[in-house]
Amino acid sequence: MSICPNCGHREESxxxxxxxxxxxxxxxxxxxxxxxxGSAQPAYAPVxxxxxxxxxxxxxxxxxxxxxxxxxxxxxxxxAPVTPTPAGTATAKAKPRTAMIVGAIVLVVVLVLGTAFATxxxxxxxxxxxxxxxxxxxxGEGISAEEAAQRLRDxxxxxxxxxxxxxxxxxxxIGVKGIDAGAKLKVKSNITVLESRGPRAVSSDxxxxxxxxxxxxxxxxxxxxSGQLESIAGRYSSGDVAVSAMPIGSGSSSSSASLATTQQxxxxxxxxxxxxxxxxxxxxAGGSAQSEATTAMSGMDNNAANSAVADMGGWSAVxxxxxxxxxxxxxxxxxxGDVAASQAGYTNQSSxxxxxxxxxxxxxxxxxxxxxxxxxxxxxxxPSGMSVHAHRGMGIQNTWNYFAIVETNxxxxxxxxxxxxxxxTVAAQIMSDVLASVNDSLNK
Numbered sequence: 001m002s003i004c005p006n007c008g009h010r011e012e013s014x015x016x017x018x019x020x021x022x023x024x025x026x027x028x029x030x031x032x033x034x035x036x037x038g039s040a041q042p043a044y045a046p047v048x049x050x051x052x053x054x055x056x057x058x059x060x061x062x063x064x065x066x067x068x069x070x071x072x073x074x075x076x077x078x079x080a081p082v083t084p085t086p087a088g089t090a091t092a093k094a095k096p097r098t099a100m101i102v103g104a105i106v107l108v109v110v111l112v113l114g115t116a117f118a119t120x121x122x123x124x125x126x127x128x129x130x131x132x133x134x135x136x137x138x139x140g141e142g143i144s145a146e147e148a149a150q151r152l153r154d155x156x157x158x159x160x161x162x163x164x165x166x167x168x169x170x171x172x173x174i175g176v177k178g179i180d181a182g183a184k185l186k187v188k189s190n191i192t193v194l195e196s197r198g199p200r201a202v203s204s205d206x207x208x209x210x211x212x213x214x215x216x217x218x219x220x221x222x223x224x225x226s227g228q229l230e231s232i233a234g235r236y237s238s239g240d241v242a243v244s245a246m247p248i249g250s251g252s253s254s255s256s257a258s259l260a261t262t263q264q265x266x267x268x269x270x271x272x273x274x275x276x277x278x279x280x281x282x283x284x285a286g287g288s289a290q291s292e293a294t295t296a297m298s299g300m301d302n303n304a305a306n307s308a309v310a311d312m313g314g315w316s317a318v319x320x321x322x323x324x325x326x327x328x329x330x331x332x333x334x335x336x337g338d339v340a341a342s343q344a345g346y347t348n349q350s351s352x353x354x355x356x357x358x359x360x361x362x363x364x365x366x367x368x369x370x371x372x373x374x375x376x377x378x379x380x381x382x383p384s385g386m387s388v389h390a391h392r393g394m395g396i397q398n399t400w401n402y403f404a405i406v407e408t409n410x411x412x413x414x415x416x417x418x419x420x421x422x423x424x425t426v427a428a429q430i431m432s433d434v435l436a437s438v439n440d441s442l443n444k
Contacts, residue, residue, distance in 0.1 A: 128156035130191070132181040132266075134259045134353075135226055136173050145195030148173040156187045163197045167221055170198035175258075180328050180353075182266045221247045222411050224441045226260045232433045233262045240421050241430060242267055244352035245438055248360040248405070249412035261353045266329055269418040271350040273393015273401050275305055276358040277330060281321040282308045283365055297370040300391060302336035309335070329354045342396055352416040355403050359414035368405045375402060379428035383408070383439040400427035406435065411442040 004017035177192035242264035282293030289311035296305035329351035334341035390404035
């Protein structure tokens with residue numbers, strides 16, 4: 001009987017163990033292997049205990065060199081070195097505080113800007129635009145002076161109401177004193193609203209004809225409305241045509257209270273043919289300038305007009321006069337007929353509204369008869385019974401303008417038609433339509 005030196009099985013006979021196949025009576029071998037597919041394989045494989053996860057490192061660490069372990073043993077990795085927390089970590093913690101500070105600054109800026117915008121919208125500071133009060137008079141809405149005052153307060157202004165005698169009923173809004181519609185003023189600027197006190201009483205001594213006196217007390221001015229002018233201009237162009245008109249002369253007011261105008265009435269157009277500013281400014285200056293300006297008016301003489309301007313001290317003097325008299329849409333920057341200056345960008349500009357007010361001033365100064373251009377020969381139809389004293393201008397941007405003082409049925413009116421890019425034929429037709437409409441108003 002033999003005992004297997006490898007597994008200890010008792011074997012009755014034979015040279016090999018019937019349990020493990022080891023040769024009997026042989027010394028046991030170290031690191032026995034089983035032959036699989038002709039290769040020597042370990043009889044068993046030691047199981048290494050699970051390795052613990054290395055601590056997170058903030059910097060790369062060169063692994064320690066290791067000596068290959070003997071076969072069948074497990075080599076444990078060298079413990080990772082502990083890297084101290086960088087000093088910069090404190091800055092990272094400070095970032096939320098910086099973000100809070102920046103956010104607070106942005107919030108303050110937004111609040112300041114929001115407050116500024118809100119107070120400007122509330123008209124507590126800055127500039128404000130004078131509304132187009134010309135449509136509030138009897139030629140348009142016909143509102144009361146108090147209502148007009150409230151509209152101006154709503155626009156950001158303070159208001160004083162001043163009463164004046166007029167042919168309008170008592171309490172009716174008749175205009176604004178010395179300030180044009182569309183002007184920009186500082187918020188809270190004072191505007192004087194004119195309120196009608198009604199017609200001034202006429203005593204029996206003022207007329208030997210009591211019936212005539214009665215008519216003077218009750219008669220009203222002819223009315224020319226913005227609507228009737230707009231209906232004409234709108235048939236031709238919404239932007240290249242402007243028309244303004246107003247009753248003037250004896251028994252009527254030449255203030256802007258009775259001014260009727262289209263939407264483009266305060267837009268600036270080329271002031272071709274407009275000698276009125278020179279004549280009016282020269283009348284104030286007197287001397288040789290006045291004489292030369294009269295010549296310029298009667299003959300539309302460029303040289304005489306330029307000489308009058310030079311005698312007054314140049315265009316700066318004329319522009320100063322215009323500004324001081326409320327003609328805010330008008331400015332002259334070159335001599336009449338100076339094509340080179342015009343091509344270089346120096347312009348003479350005015351609006352139909354300013355031109356009508358100048359015509360009224362010319363009539364009051366006795367200059368109506370100086371305007372004698374025959375516009376009928378250019379295609380303008382003049383109503384029967386109407387007399388017309390006119391100037392005409394043409395030039396840059398295909399400008400064609402008409403400025404006229406007309407009279408019919410004992411009533412006068414100032415009429416201004418300014419156009420650009422319309423040409424002679426269209427401009428003449430617009431003027432014909434306007435004269436027919438104004439004639440109807442003056443005959444009522």
